[in-house]
Amino acid sequence: MQRATGVLRILGSFTQRCAPSSSATPSRFQAMNSRRKRNSVRKAAAIEDLVEPRKVKHVTQAAAGMEEWIGSLNNAAIHMALDEFMRRPMVRQLAKENGINDKLFIRAFKSFREYCTPEDLSSVDPGLLILMSDISKGGKDCEMLYPFFLDHSKQVFPHLEAMDDLRIISDLTRPHNWYPEARSITRKIFFHAGPTNSGKTYHALKRFGEAKSAVFCGPLKLLATEVFNRTNALGIPCDLVTGEERRFAKDNHHPSQHLSSTVEMLSTQMRVEVVVIDEIQMLRDEQRGWAWTRALLGAAADEIHLCGEPAAIEIVKKLLEPIGETVEVRYYDRKSPLTIADRAIESYSNIEPGDCIVCFSKRAVFFNSKKLEENGIKPAVIYGDLPPGTKLAQAAKFNDPDDECNVLVATDAIGMGLNLNIRRVIFNSCTRQTELLPTYAALQIAGRAGRFGTAYANGVATTMRKEDLGTLKTILAEKVEPITNVGIAPTYDQIETFSFHLPQASFVRLLDLFVSVCSVSDHFFICTVYDMRELAVLIDQVPLPLKVRYTFCTSPLNTDDKRTAAVFVKMARRFATGQALTYEWLMDMLEWPPKPASTLSELSLLEQNYEVLDQYMWLSMRFPDMLPDEPRVREASKILDKMIQDGVEGFMSLLAVGPGDNSDSKEKRGSRSSEEKLAKLTGASEKPARKSSILEALLKRTDISEEDLDQLREELNKKKKKP
Ligand SMILES: Nc1ncnc2c1ncn2[C@@H]1O[C@H](COP(=O)(O)OP(=O)(O)OP(=O)(O)O)[C@@H](O)[C@H]1O
Ligand SMILES: [Mg+2]
Numbered sequence: 001m002q003r004a005t006g007v008l009r010i011l012g013s014f015t016q017r018c019a020p021s022s023s024a025t026p027s028r029f030q031a032m033n034s035r036r037k038r039n040s041v042r043k044a045a046a047i048e049d050l051v052e053p054r055k056v057k058h059v060t061q062a063a064a065g066m067e068e069w070i071g072s073l074n075n076a077a078i079h080m081a082l083d084e085f086m087r088r089p090m091v092r093q094l095a096k097e098n099g100i101n102d103k104l105f106i107r108a109f110k111s112f113r114e115y116c117t118p119e120d121l122s123s124v125d126p127g128l129l130i131l132m133s134d135i136s137k138g139g140k141d142c143e144m145l146y147p148f149f150l151d152h153s154k155q156v157f158p159h160l161e162a163m164d165d166l167r168i169i170s171d172l173t174r175p176h177n178w179y180p181e182a183r184s185i186t187r188k189i190f191f192h193a194g195p196t197n198s199g200k201t202y203h204a205l206k207r208f209g210e211a212k213s214a215v216f217c218g219p220l221k222l223l224a225t226e227v228f229n230r231t232n233a234l235g236i237p238c239d240l241v242t243g244e245e246r247r248f249a250k251d252n253h254h255p256s257q258h259l260s261s262t263v264e265m266l267s268t269q270m271r272v273e274v275v276v277i278d279e280i281q282m283l284r285d286e287q288r289g290w291a292w293t294r295a296l297l298g299a300a301a302d303e304i305h306l307c308g309e310p311a312a313i314e315i316v317k318k319l320l321e322p323i324g325e326t327v328e329v330r331y332y333d334r335k336s337p338l339t340i341a342d343r344a345i346e347s348y349s350n351i352e353p354g355d356c357i358v359c360f361s362k363r364a365v366f367f368n369s370k371k372l373e374e375n376g377i378k379p380a381v382i383y384g385d386l387p388p389g390t391k392l393a394q395a396a397k398f399n400d401p402d403d404e405c406n407v408l409v410a411t412d413a414i415g416m417g418l419n420l421n422i423r424r425v426i427f428n429s430c431t432r433q434t435e436l437l438p439t440y441a442a443l444q445i446a447g448r449a450g451r452f453g454t455a456y457a458n459g460v461a462t463t464m465r466k467e468d469l470g471t472l473k474t475i476l477a478e479k480v481e482p483i484t485n486v487g488i489a490p491t492y493d494q495i496e497t498f499s500f501h502l503p504q505a506s507f508v509r510l511l512d513l514f515v516s517v518c519s520v521s522d523h524f525f526i527c528t529v530y531d532m533r534e535l536a537v538l539i540d541q542v543p544l545p546l547k548v549r550y551t552f553c554t555s556p557l558n559t560d561d562k563r564t565a566a567v568f569v570k571m572a573r574r575f576a577t578g579q580a581l582t583y584e585w586l587m588d589m590l591e592w593p594p595k596p597a598s599t600l601s602e603l604s605l606l607e608q609n610y611e612v613l614d615q616y617m618w619l620s621m622r623f624p625d626m627l628p629d630e631p632r633v634r635e636a637s638k639i640l641d642k643m644i645q646d647g648v649e650g651f652m653s654l655l656a657v658g659p660g661d662n663s664d665s666k667e668k669r670g671s672r673s674s675e676e677k678l679a680k681l682t683g684a685s686e687k688p689a690r691k692s693s694i695l696e697a698l699l700k701r702t703d704i705s706e707e708d709l710d711q712l713r714e715e716l717n718k719k720k721k722k723p
Contacts, residue, residue: 047516048103050509053156056115058123070133075117077136082113085142085149094146099163100153108153115152159513162501169497170518172488172526176323179268179298188303189325191280193310194332196447197459203330204276204305208258209236211274211303217263217295219279219416221245222388226419228260241265243556244617245634264291268298275301279416280308280316281440281483289487290527293319309440315483318523335452340476341462344469345426348375353406354423354456356398357464358445360412360432366600368409368428369651381648382410382418385607387614389641390648395420401455415444423456425449427463430471439478446476487527490514492550499546507549508536534559539572548575551622557615567612571619575626583629586616587636594640597647606644613637 085091086109095105116124116132128148134140154160176183190207192200208214209231218224221242228247231238237249238258242265249256263277277299283292296306296319306316310331317327345351348371359365362383372379380398382391391413398408399421412432414420425446430437437445450459461476463469499510511533520526535553544552552572559565570589574581590609597603613633620627 045512045516046103047159047513048101048107050512050516051104051157051159052509053107053111054158054504056111056152056155058115058118059125070121070129071137073121073129073133073136075121078116078132079113081132081135081142081145082109082116085145088143090143091146091149095150095153098150098153099160100150100157104153104157108156109149111156112149112152158504159502163517165501166498166513166517167519169494169501170490170514172490172494172518172524173521174322175293175488175524176297176319178491179300181269181271181300182298183323185271185300185302187299187301187325189316189320189327190303190305191313191316191327191329192305192307192332193313193329195309195334196444197336197338197450197452198332198334199452200307200332201276201278203332204278204307205230207274207303207305208276209234211258211272213257213272214259214274214276215266215270215272215299215301216258216260216276217266217278217299218260219263219282221262222391222418223278223416224260224262225388231258231260244614244621246621263295264288266291266295266299268294268300271300273301274303274305275299276305276307278307280306281312282308283312283315283486284483285487286525286528287487287531288527289525290489291487293486293488293524296320297323309480311440311480311482313482315486315523319486334447336450336457336459338446338450338459338461340446340473341424341460341469344463344466346464346466348372348377351375351377351407352424354421355426356408356410356414356420356422356424356448357426357428358410358412358414358448359428362411364428365409365411372407372409377407378405379407379409380405381651382408382414384411384413385604385611386648387607387610387637387641387644389638390645391418393645394648399454412441412445414448415441419451419454420448421451421454421456422449422459424460424462427461427468427472429465430463430468430475436471437475439475440480442472442475443480485523485525488520488524489527489529490518492547495550496546506540507546507553508533508540511536531556531559535568538565538569542569542572542576544572544576548623552619555615555618557618558611561608561611564608564611564615568615571615575623580625581616581619581627581629583632583636586612586629586633592636594643596643597650603644603647606640606647610637610640610644613640 092102092105095101100108116128118124121129125148128145131140131144131148135142135144159166190204192204194200205216205227208216208227216224216227218227221244224240224242228238228240232249236258237256238260239249239256240247241259241261243262246252248254257272263282266275275295277292277295280292280296283289283296285292296304296316306312313327313329320327345355351357351372357368357379359368362385365381365383369379369381380394382394386394394408395418397403397405399419401421408414408420408422425448427437427442427445430442432441446461447459449461450457461472463472495510495514498514499505499507502510502513505513511529515526515529518526532553535555535557536549538559539549539552542549552568552575555568557564557568559568567589571581574585579585590612594606594609595602597606613636616627616633617630617637620630620633624630
């Protein structure tokens with residue numbers, strides 16, 4: 001079914017309840033979702049909209065005897081010649097052939113006219129003046145101005161000169177040729193395909209353990225750490241590499257033959273026997289998809305083991321076709337049954353041990369936790385912003401049969417990887433941001449219920465509200481569409497060569513130009529460089545070498561929060577001065593030591609501080625000389641993680657204080673709407689209706705979310721503004 005857009009889609013979502021085929025992907029963090037949303041509306045701009053015209057200087061010294069040559073030539077005569085020149089179809093055609101389309105032509109011609117008609121004519125190129133003079137006397141045709149115009153245009157828009165080179169550099173049509181090490185091997189590719197909880201990763205890890213040398217590439221730090229711990233526990237020495245951390249089974253002089261890493265960290269130069277690439281369907285991710293494509297095409301191993309959704313099989317085969325590699329597919333069935341309940345939960349009194357309420361905003365997590373508390377249930381809590389230690393501690397508490405805490409409230413951060421003893425997954429809603437959940441995301445989340453080998457082998461999926469149950473059933477019954485396009489991203493070398501041809505362009509402009517000019521073949525899309533660009537904008541004025549700037553901009557920092565963004569800029573500024581980013585300097589900026597959280601805003605502040613420390617560790621891995629205090633910062637991050645853990649433990653008292661003022665307005669809206677929805681479903685007495693508009697009345701009668709309502713309002717306003 002085609003995805004309807006705008007108002008139609010929103011209205012459709014509550015009248016027909018059709019499940020659209022969305023491009024959203026399962027993600028860890030809510031923040032990533034919001035960024036993805038923005039990305040989905042962002043398109044590569046045309047190059048003519050990106051380039052800034054440069055001013056062309058006049059000659060400072062007039063040629064001797066100039067007056068004699070040009071005779072009675074004046075500005076009026078020049079304007080006439082130029083008007084005629086501009087009207088000639090041949091001129092437009094030649095311009096197009098030289099990469100000057102209509103839009104650029106107008107801008108270049110304006111500049112050319114200004115250049116040709118200054119107050120003092122003697123400052124114009126003498127050759128051009130003589131030609132003008134001849135044209136005005138009727139001795140030459142105005143089309144002869146073209147070489148001068150072209151030359152001028154290239155000075156105004158330097159990219160015109162380098163366009164052919166830029167196209168070659170930004171040709172991303174044959175990415176398999178970027179990995180000579182992998183291309184020197186005839187690799188065997190195995191695809192472990194199946195639904196969630198079918199033992200895909202289990203089987204791939206078996207080969208990982210048996211091999212003499214192997215790398216595991218996981219989608220998340222937590223998963224990579226789990227494989228690292230498990231492998232070492234089995235007596236196989238295994239190292240760990242994530243963006244922020246390098247751990248050795250022995251020490252850095254004795255690297256192990258086994259390595260567990262996040263997918264972005266895979267070295268395509270490292271030759272091993274086996275590489276496992278988990279969650280291969282993440283190829284379709286708008287932000288991170290490039291990392292899976294790179295791992296698939298670039299892993300230098302005899303055997304590649306891919307684990308993931310069957311929806312990725314065909315595209316993987318197509319990507320490997322030009323290399324001549326074939327894929328052996330191994331199908332698995334779910335190891336334990338998963339059923340969809342016939343009834344929604346409807347009331348918190350129906351919550352049972354082993355239940356997990358999955359929410360799509362932090363606010364909704366807080367809200368549901370509060371409601372559970374009011375019903376005498378103390379839940380474990382997991383959301384994306386929490387540090388790994390806290391997440392693991394909360395997961396362990398929930399999993400521990402002896403712990404009184406046996407209900408979990410989480411965001412879809414649990415959608416991938418964490419092993420949780422969930423019996424029943426309860427969807428708090430069927431929309432994420434304003435979009436209906438895509439089938440594959442809903443399947444991933446629902447699949448968390450009933451993990452093989454846990455206390456609750458038989459999983460159940462249901463919804464909080466009665467109205468959502470039908471929607472969930474429809475979504476889950478839809479076929480997952482095969483993946484048709486995978487992400488790809490430019491390498492640093494490509495950006496660097498690009499900058500060589502455009503030395504005046506800022507990094508932000510370079511990125512924009514690259515995306516505008518680059519070519520990709522069928523099956524690929526260029527991963528939106530939105531996150532990178534967002535960071536690049538922040539430090540565009542900070543004088544950093546290109547490589548440093550590029551590295552800073554590839555860091556996985558979430559800049560949605562202004563404070564974190566400000567710290568990022570300060571780090572870049574200090575780096576630019578050549579002074580080391582020391583522990584003392586960093587901690588001074590963060591006003592260390594932190595205070596334990598007594599409100600949700602304070603908890604959020606601790607989370608932001610944790611993100612800053614994480615950023616320090618990330619940069620420190622890449623610039624150890626400039627950020628020399630990684631060990632001390634890591635210690636501090638552990639303290640902070642513990643403090644956040646305590647904060648989450650005392651969550652209920654924080655909730656009692658109130659939501660604080662730190663959350664974004666979207667989340668506030670989300671909370672208000674869930675409060676209203678909850679009042680409806682529990683039959684709690686509603687406050688006198690604040691019926692300020694027909695739209696809000698609509699909201700009360702349907703299950704349209706407040707976010708949908710806002711969008712609807714915006715679209716209607718836009719319509720009104722249009723004549
Ligand atoms: N043959 C087996 N023997 C024992 N345990 C198994 C076997 N297969 C799977 N398991 C266990 O079942 C659980 C689920 O398996 P696994 O994580 O491999 O599933 P998956 O298909 O990768 O799921 P997901 O799509 O959620 O990643 C794990 O705890 C795993 O150790
Ligand atoms: Mg798996």
